[in-house]
Amino acid sequence: xxxxxxxxxxxxxxxxxxxxxxxxxxxxxxxxxxxxxxxxxxxxxxxxxxxxxxxxxxxxxxxxxxxxxxxxxxxxxxxxxxxxxxxxxxxxxxxxxxxxxxxxxxxxxxxxxxxxxxxxxxxxxxxxxxxxxxxxxxxxxxxxxxxxxxxxxxxxxxxxxxxxxxxxxxxxxxxxxxxxxxxxxxxxxxxxxxxxxxxxxxxxxxxxxxxxxxxxxxxxxxxxxxxxxxxxxxxxxxxxxxxxxxxxxxxxxxxxxxxxxxxxxxxxxxxxxxxxxxxxxxxxxxxxxxxxxxxxxxxxxxx
Numbered sequence: 001x002x003x004x005x006x007x008x009x010x011x012x013x014x015x016x017x018x019x020x021x022x023x024x025x026x027x028x029x030x031x032x033x034x035x036x037x038x039x040x041x042x043x044x045x046x047x048x049x050x051x052x053x054x055x056x057x058x059x060x061x062x063x064x065x066x067x068x069x070x071x072x073x074x075x076x077x078x079x080x081x082x083x084x085x086x087x088x089x090x091x092x093x094x095x096x097x098x099x100x101x102x103x104x105x106x107x108x109x110x111x112x113x114x115x116x117x118x119x120x121x122x123x124x125x126x127x128x129x130x131x132x133x134x135x136x137x138x139x140x141x142x143x144x145x146x147x148x149x150x151x152x153x154x155x156x157x158x159x160x161x162x163x164x165x166x167x168x169x170x171x172x173x174x175x176x177x178x179x180x181x182x183x184x185x186x187x188x189x190x191x192x193x194x195x196x197x198x199x200x201x202x203x204x205x206x207x208x209x210x211x212x213x214x215x216x217x218x219x220x221x222x223x224x225x226x227x228x229x230x231x232x233x234x235x236x237x238x239x240x241x242x243x244x245x246x247x248x249x250x251x252x253x254x255x256x257x258x259x260x261x262x263x264x265x266x267x268x269x270x271x272x273x274x275x276x277x278x279x280x281x282x283x284x285x286x287x288x289x290x291x292x293x294x295x296x297x298x299x300x301x302x303x
Contacts, residue, residue: 022237022279023186025221025263028141028173030083030119031076032128035303039072047291063098064291068110078125084118093151093161106159108152111167117143122175128303136177145169155197155207166193182223190215190239208247213254215241221263229267235279236260257284261293273299 045066074087091110097103122139147169151162171188192212217239225231236259243254261279268274280292 022219022235022259022261023171023173023188024275024277025184025223025233025235026182026231026265027143027186028117028119028123028139028175028184030123030126030131030139031085032131032303033076033078033083033125034127035076035301037072037074037299037301039074039297039299041070041072041295041297043068043070043293043295045291045293047289062100065096067094067096068092079118081125082119083123083125085116087113087115089113089115091151091161095159095161097159099158104159106157106161108161109150110161111147111149111151111163113145113147115143115145117141136182138177139175141173141175143171143173145171153197163195164197165195167191180225182221182225184219184221184223186219188217188219190217190242210247211245213241213243215239215255231265233263233265235262235277237279253287255285255287255289257288258282270303271301273301275299 043066045064045068047064047066048062068091070089070091072087072089074085076083076085078084090112092108093110094105094107096105119139119141122137123141126134145168147163147167149162149164149166151160153160153162153164155164168191169188171186173184173186176183191214194209194211196209197207217237219235219237221233221235223231223233238256238258240256241254244251258281259279260282261277263275263277265273265275275295275297277295278292281288281290
């Protein structure tokens with residue numbers, strides 16, 4: 001029982017769902033310089049893993065449900081003649097888990113995420129009027145998402161909204177437009193610092209040190225722009241890696257996973273956008289998590 005509780009307590013590593021969800025379609029689309037975006041969203045996640053999907057549990061009696069509400073602010077600006085952006089996201093996490101026949105609940109603020117990025121090829125910095133007159137072009141962009149250990153975390157708790165470690169996700173995104181279609185391909189890596197405060201509940205042991213190797217992954221979107229205000233996308237995401245080590249003992253739990261889903265987005269006028277997305281784990285090895293993520297969002301755009 002104690003060994004199983006030790007495995008389950010890996011929940012404490014991270015309980016923010018953003019890092020698990022695939023990068024959304026049109027993430028690297030060009031925005032007019034000076035644009036600001038205020039976004040509110042909701043994410044529902046079902047899984048047998050930590051809420052970011054980084055560590056799965058091999059016990060079929062683990063069933064975790066998370067409800068995440070978040071606020072995001074983004075601003076786009078001119079950087080060396082290219083469009084660049086900075087974003088900040090703050091989640092509030094509610095966790096409801098059934099583990100070995102017992103129900104556990106916890107809630108609190110999750111880890112804050114900061115994202116920086118810019119275009120490399122294409123994506124020239126433009127005003128609203130200039131962008132409206134310019135045809136879509138092939139573009140290559142980069143981003144770096146940093147998850148900070150700012151969320152609620154107590155080492156004696158089985159469930160934690162915060163993760164107690166840093167996480168870094170660099171990504172390159174390619175967008176190729178063709179008529180009403182966009183083909184998008186993103187490639188990323190994900191790196192973690194150690195969690196030095198991993199503890200089995202009611203045990204007298206010192207906290208364990210848990211480390212994790214990087215993930216390498218890719219995301220592909222086929223987007224159909226029905227109109228300039230309404231588009232849909234088919235989404236495919238996969239990744240491999242992420243083996244963990246606990247107090248120097250390798251756990252042999254590397255993952256290979258493939259997810260399938262879709263996205264719908266509608267713009268109401270110039271300032272309002274509504275989005276719905278869904279992605280489900282479709283295939284993977286014995287260490288891959290199962291479950292699905294559903295998201296709703298509203299964005300208010302000023303430009």
